[in-house]
Amino acid sequence: MKKSIYLLLAGAMFFTACKETTMEEMPKSLYVRLGGNAAISAVIDQFIANVAADTRINAFFADAASDPARLTKLRNNLINQVGEATGGPEKYTGLSMKAAHKGMNVQEADFNALVEDLSKALDKFNVPMTEKNELLGALATMKADIVEPNASLYAQLGGNAAITAVIDQFITNVAGDARINAFFAAAAADPARLNKLKMNLINQVGQATGGPEKYTGLDMKTAHKGMKITDAHFNALVEDLDKALMKFNVISKPRRDLLGALGTMRADIVGQ
Known part of the structure; x- marks a missing residue:
């Protein structure tokens, strides 16, 4: 009987240890590590402000910036896009990147300026380097659908x-x-x-x-x-x-x- 109790205790300890190990090893999504919707929204607001002040690329966004409804839609699309891409519950319902940027003649220098503006927004909110690099890496995967061959x-x-x-x-x-x-x-x-x-x-x-x-x-x-x-x-x-x-x-x-x-x-x- 005593031996059976020891076996039960040992089994319980084993499963508890397994559970703790599993919980410790379960990685948190980038969405959670970034701080969720509120934190992403704050970063996007700063990103939009950075772009608006960036004479290298703000002309691409001038029409949206002059129309409050369009600007709000752009903001919400960016929040939802980042949220969905990082594992959050948000759903992006806008155009594909290729369709959204078709005919805009976005060049590599323009794209790099955009990345810089997002990087500055992340730095303002002290986003750790690991999470920052993961998010910028996700943006980099979209480069081929955003940058177009130079057109006159x-x-x-x-x-x-x-x-x-x-x-x-x-x-x-x-x-x-x-x-x-x-x-x-x-x-x-x-x-x-x-x-x-x-x-x-x-x-x-x-x-x-x-x-x-x-x-x-x-x-x-x-x-x-x-x-x-x-x-x-x-x-x-x-x-x-x-x-x-x-x-x-x-x-x-x-x-x-x-x-x-x-x-x-x-x-x-x-x-x-």
């Missing part, structure tokens, strides 16, 4: 057909803009002149963005000599072009690049 601004805009549609809308916008339409009144009244202006604009944008078009019109200083265009007039012109680009859903990065190219002409247009 012309290709990003959609080529001649897309540029033509934008220019048609731009001309319509200018015609309805009382701030500057007087400068174009003579051309608007003459179909031949208006068509020439349209073709010059298409060719100018095409050539400036890397397309095969060739601009053969006057240089900007000569074309605007004596017109007394002010900064306010130029800004109105930029607004009208931006509205045309937005109508055709040109994403923020190529839109900014094109408007930036127009900005380089300011000195040759204003004050002539």
Whole structure:
């Protein structure tokens, strides 16, 4: 009887030891080690703030940043994506990475900047190196679906057909803009002149963005000599072009690049 009690005690101790060993060896998910939803949400909020201040890549997010509803959706998608990827209960329901970044012309340098901004957010909340590296490693697996072969601004805009549609809308916008339409009144009244202006604009944008078009019109200083265009007039012109680009859903990065190219002409247009 005494021997049986010893065997029972020994068996109980054995199973208890096995249970403790199993519990000790059961690894915690990255989600738990990061701190769960609350901690991930705080990191994502800081990550978004970092990206917004990062001039290397914030143009990619400008449209979302200007729309509270879109920004909230982006934030929630990122939280859910990180939560699901790290073993949490969240479910990511957004687009695949390839679909979400198609046509954005994200380059390796852009991706690296994004990783840096996330790394800084993790550092702010003192995320340990092991967990930090695991999360950044998970992001690295998405690189092939995010980074695209470099495309010219012309290709990003959609080529001649897309540029033509934008220019048609731009001309319509200018015609309805009382701030500057007087400068174009003579051309608007003459179909031949208006068509020439349209073709010059298409060719100018095409050539400036890397397309095969060739601009053969006057240089900007000569074309605007004596017109007394002010900064306010130029800004109105930029607004009208931006509205045309937005109508055709040109994403923020190529839109900014094109408007930036127009900005380089300011000195040759204003004050002539």
